[in-house]
Amino acid sequence: MTENDGDAAPLAELMTATTELGAALRELIEVSVITTADAGEVAAAADLVRAATARIGDARRPVSQLPRLDDPSEGRRVFNPVTGIANPMAPPLVVRADGDGVVAEATLGLAYEGPPSFVHGGMSALFMDQMLGSAAGAAGLWGMTAHLELDYRGPLPLQTPLVLRARVESHEGRKAHISGTIALASAPEKILVEARGLFVMPRPEKQAAYFGAITDASGRHAPPRRPGDATALRPA
């Protein structure tokens, strides 16, 4: 938890409840695209979801305020859309250090579908962007994506274990060239998606313009200031 938390117990409780909500919503998203229930059942489910939204929707943080559950100094970003355990949009990827890079496994459901039975190409780009950022963090670097390119050599099947990898190829000054791959976990040598990216640490005046107003939940200024701030990375 953050340094100035007097009482960790309520935050631990909030973490459990928020993680539970994220998991429940993740199941709901998948079921909402795969269900064959009839119209009446689907409409009733929509009413239930709206009631749940009304229950927690009034208490909201401003966009400039980090969530109470985040601890950027430890790299904990619970609502990251790729790695955040509490974000239902995230599979979530659990990214680990591995050799000179990072690795993660994922099995994607129908909510990620592009061509029938295969993963949407934009999702692959999203996951590669995060993996490349995580590789930067693992190498002690941080930056924002300046350039990202992908080659799609084969489609990624849904409901099939995938392995995602990334590593820093070179870095100089504020720039880092980073590469990544996605393959089937059962055939890791056959690369299906290949990514190359340039991550650039913004010049100081841009950092100030982008992140100068960001605070933590207590109102303290909390701009990104180290590799872990940008990405969530678990030790191997």
Ligand SMILES: CCCCCCCC(=O)SCCNC(=O)CCNC(=O)[C@H](O)C(C)(C)COP(=O)(O)OP(=O)(O)OC[C@H]1O[C@@H](n2cnc3c(N)ncnc32)[C@H](O)[C@@H]1OP(=O)(O)O
């Ligand atoms: C807190 C961070 C969260 C991170 C989450 C995970 C990753 C993300 O999703 S980040 C979000 C998406 N990315 C963005 O929004 C970034 C938008 N772009 C920008 O703000 C700027 O272009 C930025 C910050 C990348 C670079 O700006 P600036 O700091 O002024 O860099 P600048 O001085 O122009 O360029 C530095 C070097 O990079 C090179 N460079 C910059 N952009 C590019 C590019 N697109 N292609 C090739 N080279 C580039 C420049 O040529 C220069 O090279 P050299 O030093 O050799 O001359």
